[in-house]
Amino acid sequence: MKKLILLIALTAGFGMMAQNNANNQGIHVTGKGIVKVAPDKVTVRSQIEHEGQSATSVKSQNDEVVDKVIKYLKSEGIAEKNINTDYINLNKRYNYNDKTYTYVANQAISITLENISKYEEIMKGLLENGLNGINGVQFESSDIEKHKAEARTKAVLNAKEKAEALAAPLNQQVGSAFMISEGNNNNHQPVYRVMEMKASDSSGNQETIAPGEMEVSVEVNVAFILLME
Numbered sequence: 001m002k003k004l005i006l007l008i009a010l011t012a013g014f015g016m017m018a019q020n021n022a023n024n025q026g027i028h029v030t031g032k033g034i035v036k037v038a039p040d041k042v043t044v045r046s047q048i049e050h051e052g053q054s055a056t057s058v059k060s061q062n063d064e065v066v067d068k069v070i071k072y073l074k075s076e077g078i079a080e081k082n083i084n085t086d087y088i089n090l091n092k093r094y095n096y097n098d099k100t101y102t103y104v105a106n107q108a109i110s111i112t113l114e115n116i117s118k119y120e121e122i123m124k125g126l127l128e129n130g131l132n133g134i135n136g137v138q139f140e141s142s143d144i145e146k147h148k149a150e151a152r153t154k155a156v157l158n159a160k161e162k163a164e165a166l167a168a169p170l171n172q173q174v175g176s177a178f179m180i181s182e183g184n185n186n187n188h189q190p191v192y193r194v195m196e197m198k199a200s201d202s203s204g205n206q207e208t209i210a211p212g213e214m215e216v217s218v219e220v221n222v223a224f225i226l227l228m229e
Contacts, residue, residue, distance in 0.1 A: 026178060026224060026225055026226060027166060028221065029163045029166070030162075030219055030222075031155040031158035031160070032154075032155055033155030033220075034154065034216070035147045035150050035154070035217075036213045037143075037214045039139035039211050039213075040114070040116060040142055041112060041139070041140040041141070042116050042139050042211070043111065043112045043113075043137070043138045043140065044111045044119075044122075044123070044136075044137055046126065046131050046134055046135065047106055047135055048065045048066055048069065049062070049104065049105065049106035049107075049132060050062050050106075051102050052103060053102060054103065059103075061105070065130035069129050069131055072126065072129045073122075076122060078111065078113070078122075082111065082113070082114065083109065083112075084109065085107060085109055087107070088107045088108075089107070090104070090105045091103070106133075116139075116211060139214060141214060141216075144216065150216075151217055151218040152218045154218075155218045156180070156222065159221075159222040160174065170226075171228075172227060173227040174225075175225035175226065175227045176224065176225055178224070178225055179221075181221045182219070182221075184217075184219045185217070185218050185219070186216075
């Protein structure tokens with residue numbers, strides 16, 4: 001039994017020595033992979049707001065517009081899952097100049113369009129149905145996991161290239177990787193422009209967004225064994 005324990009201890013010791021040896025002789029690098037993607041979805045964060053002297057009145061006005069907006073979106077084939085209420089507020093606002101109170105009702109709705117080409121048409125319809133605020137526009141890709149996987153592969157290959165470039169002047173070769181970890185993942189929004197759109201504008205070819213490209217990036221940390229030539 002003592003011999004067995006000793007054998008296990010020696011085996012573990014050799015394993016730790018081999019690992020420490022690999023760590024001492026290793027080269028640690030960070031690789032980055034970037035994939036540029038044309039977004040195929042857009043989420044519009046909209047807001048409906050009314051202000052007045054009566055809490056009941058402004059809430060009623062807001063509810064009426066929200067109802068019209070949701071009915072319009074459904075009539076345009078926007079699925080219910082893509083119409084989400086972010087928040088509903090009813091607040092009392094104090095005017096310090098004339099020392100009076102008003103009431104403000106607002107409701108934020110996120111609308112996801114799975115067809116970016118419908119953006120102009122849908123926005124015009126929303127404004128005509130009473131929507132009076134846009135809080136932001138976010139572009140997305142429906143194949144984001146596929147693009148992350150591609151960026152991850154590029155990051156690992158980039159790490160190997162860096163390691164080889166660092167080892168070459170030392171007359172050493174890069175061996176097997178003994179440690180790999182994933183670092184920062186970023187899905188950068190594309191650069192886009194937003195122009196003012198008026199409900200009274202009847203122009204059918206006005207362009208108010210330019211989606212551009214999204215940048216999906218992945219970083220990996222890799223440690224390779226260094227071999228003498």
